[in-house]
Amino acid sequence: MTDRNHYRAPVPVGDVVPGDPPVPITVWPVPTPHEGEAMSNAMGMRLVHNLTHPSDLIIDLAEGPQLACAIIAAHRRSHLHAARPVGWGRESATLIVTGWPHADTSAVDFFLRCRAHLVPGGCVAVVLAHGDVALPVDVVIAAKRAGLAYLQHIVAADRLPRRGEQEQLAIHTDVLILTRSAIQGGATDG
Template identity: 75%
Template structure:
C-alpha cells in the first residue's frame, strides 16, 4: 500500500487584512445562496477546486446540496451527513465546510476542537457566515485559534465582480473564513 502524502493548504493571494500575521482577503464573484442554504453552486465549486486535490476527503456540514454536487463533479471523496445523528470525528479530512453556527456541538470551542482532530496536517475548515455582523467573524476566529487552528484567509463573496479601474459597490452576501491546521509535527499551537 502506498503512503499518501499530505499537501499543504493553498497559498492565498489578494489584499491583506490586519491580523497577526496579516490575512489575505479575496473577492469571489459568486451568486448568493438560496434561503435556508449555506452556499450557491458556484461557491461549492470554488471551495472544492481551490482547497482540495483529487481523492481528498471533504466533510460537508452545510445546508443544501451545492457542496455535494461540487464534490461529485470534481471526483473528490466526501463524508456527507447530518452531524446531529452520526459522529464525524473518526474521519480524517482535507477540508471541512460548515455554515454558522454549527448544529453540533453547540459550543464553538468544542466544534473547532473536533475540526482540528478531524483535519489532516495542512487541512482547512471553511466557515460560511452571512455578511453584515462585524462581531461574528471575530468571535469565530478567536474560537478557532483557541482550538489550535490558524486563520489563513478571508473570502468575501459578492454577486458582482469588482471591475478594474472602476469604483464598484460590491453586493457582499457571504464571508468565508478559512482556518487551517498547521503541518508542523511539533504539536504546538497553530494560531
C-alpha cells in the first residue's frame, strides 16, 4: 500500500550541472540604468537591503553613484572606489558589488582577491548588461575556480508582463550572486 499524500519532489530541468544544486533565478522589476552606469538607483537599494545588515561593510566597485547613494541611505559602511590594485582596505566586507569585465587582472585573480576580502558567508554581486549568454557562464566558472559558490541569479526587468499578455520580460541586467561559504576547518568554499 502506498501513501498517496507522499510525493517525490520534481526533478529539476534546465541548465543544471550534474552534482550542483540548481541556482534560483529571481526577477526584480527595476528601471534600466542610464548609459555608462552599472545599475539604477532601485537596483542599488535592493542589493544593499537584500544582501547586508546595518553597519555591514560594502566594497563598491560599480560604475556610477547609485550604490554609494544606497549605502548612505541604508546606513551601511563602505569603501567607495574604482577597481584598482590597491585601496580595498584591510577589513573584510559583507558585500562586494562590481561591474564586469575587469581589464586589469584575470577573472580568477579578481575573484581570488574578492574572496580574500569577504567575511565567511559574504557575497560578490557581479552586475552584467543582459544579452551575452556566454558571459555569465564564464564569470561563474572563474568564480568557482577562485573558491566562490554560485548562489543566485537576479534578472532585472524594466517592466513585467501583465496577466493575460504575451509580452516578454524587458530584461536589461543580470546580477550573479557569488558567495564565500561559511564552512570552516579545512573544507573548501564553493
